[in-house]
Amino acid sequence: MSPDYLLTQIFNGLASGAFYALLALGLSVIFGMLRVVNFAHGAMYMLGAFATYYGAQFVNARVADPNAAQVWFFASLLIAPAVVGLFGILLEVTLLRRLYGLDPIYSLLLTFALVLIIEDLMRLAAGPLGSPFATPPVLAGVTNIGFTLYPTYKLFVIVISLIVCALAWFIVERTPIGARIRAATENPVLVRALGIDVRRLVTITFGVGIALAALAGVLNAPQTNVQPNMGDTIIIYTFAIVVIGGLGSIVGSIVAGFALGLLQTIGAVVFPPISTTLIFIVMVIVIVFRPAGLFGKPESAR
């Protein structure tokens, strides 16, 4: 295995890790704040991809300029997550909120039901046939990164993901609102006693977590076929990654997301049949030796 080859594969690992990190981050933030295991995360990821796809259809039908689709793609990096995030907030306010006091199994069942409903509705609306989505021309080529020519789009994905992850970390760890979020995660009753509207904080956090999933969907739209079951496989890996990183830990999700993207890619080179299982093997080992995950605090230490 030549060094160039290995380096290229490392970039591939980072590119797939970028998706895992974004998804795991959202899932983890939601769990930290709401104590809800959001099964519908994959469906939100899929909705993000469809939002950008339908947006592109809408723009193409009205604006003749071929550049419009490209402009829309960059705009949809903000618009699609905002729209899907608002949809998430709607779900939180109307449905999820009612289940906070109950056994976690209820919210789990609710979000699982949402997956089935949302996916089947999308299947009805868009059909099972994948919808094509082209890479924006500016990012379609390859870039010379010294040792190899690498798809520009994948570099773009890595950069965006790193920026968003860094931003999320900064907001939660270094800003006043982040301090409130952390405090509300630790002890919601005490925080409420200090006059902070925890309920609103919860709603916003849920919306942001969903928006992150939708962003991952937008970013992946040009790389795969946009289709209703696109969230199915990736969400299972994401759950494993969140468990490995430590439920509720931001840094843990980001690090584990990228690390497991790398592991999967290298695994695919060394022994392809194991590549998809590798994450679960790591998960089992982590659960045995560090039940709270690599970066998680044990429940008793909270």
Added chain:
Amino acid sequence: MRFSRSVPAALAVALLSSSFSVPPARAADSGPIKIALITDMSGVYAALAGPGAVEAVKMAVDDFGGKVLGRQIIVDVVDHRNQGPVAQAKAREEYDSGAELALDMTNSATAIAVAGVAKDKHKLAIVTGGASSALTGANCNKYTYHYAYDTYALANSTGANITASGGKKWYGIVPDYAFGAQMLTDFTDAVQRKGGEFVHSDKMPLGTTDFSSYMIAAKNAHPDVLGLLNAGADTVNSMKAAKQFQLDKQMKIAVGLLFLSDVDALPDVFAGSRITTSWYWNEDAAARKWADRYAKAMHGLRPTDIQAADYSATTQWLNAVKAAGTTDADAIVKYLDGRQFNDFYAHAGEWRARDHRVTHEMYVVDVLSKDKIKEPHGWFKIVQTIPPSRAFRPESQSTCKKDW
């Protein structure tokens, strides 16, 4: 969430099949005649068979008048979820509750599973969607016909052609299940016959989302040809990745199996590919006439060769039932074996008695680019017609141990 959803489904299937299987329903010969359409309704192959296959079979039944032997014909649609065990349990349930024919079985694992049930139950199965040539080889049986195409035919045409024109070193991208294994075996044989070889092949799970690492590995191996020996969404995603890493600039990309629906999904990506298909909707006036009716019912979509094969197979089977005067599988097999036929789908068709391969013409087609097509979905241009005798595995080389 495929696996978690399938657990309750599998339990339900297990319960149903055990409770229904007690009396082997010898429904009175006046009740309806049931066809079980076992297909992928929502997964990676739903676009090339799925709802379109349902429409095609219903059209066939309607065109036949909705009745045969004075009995009403009903079609039961079964979603096999791309899982062999699900298909097996459902097929058993269908046969036990009176189905006389199982049809489609897109996905080789489900096709092989259903063929086994057909053999046990002495009921007929006609595979259109599943591709594995094992269905008329190691897994052949009296009650299963393989109707549309198979991995041997694809390899023999696409694989041999590309090798003969200079692509000697092949690198295979193969899905890790029955279809992929057979595809690789048949392509390896065809490539070797023309003096080429497979330098390496990567097996990956059905529905792999990220093909990047395999593409880099392939690029690094410097083959002449990258063989995408997969199907449906896997083909689309791996082709996209291959183009993203510009493998198409360094080597030939051979697409083992491509459906019209794949090109519909990503026209730009597949333009310029040369592939093999069993039928094309605009191949002649008869095909077109049927495709127009299909399009009317399916919001303008054009049928894939699998969907056309489903219509054709249904009609041929109903003709056989009518002629034989019974739905009894042994009598139908006796009637069909060796019989030659022609319809809008199968040209110079024959129900080969030796191994139950249904042979007919196959076509080598070029995929046109967007600016070259004359009408929507008109992606293919036929460049060569392969006669039945050359398209499929010759009888003399059949590996089917005929035990009936």
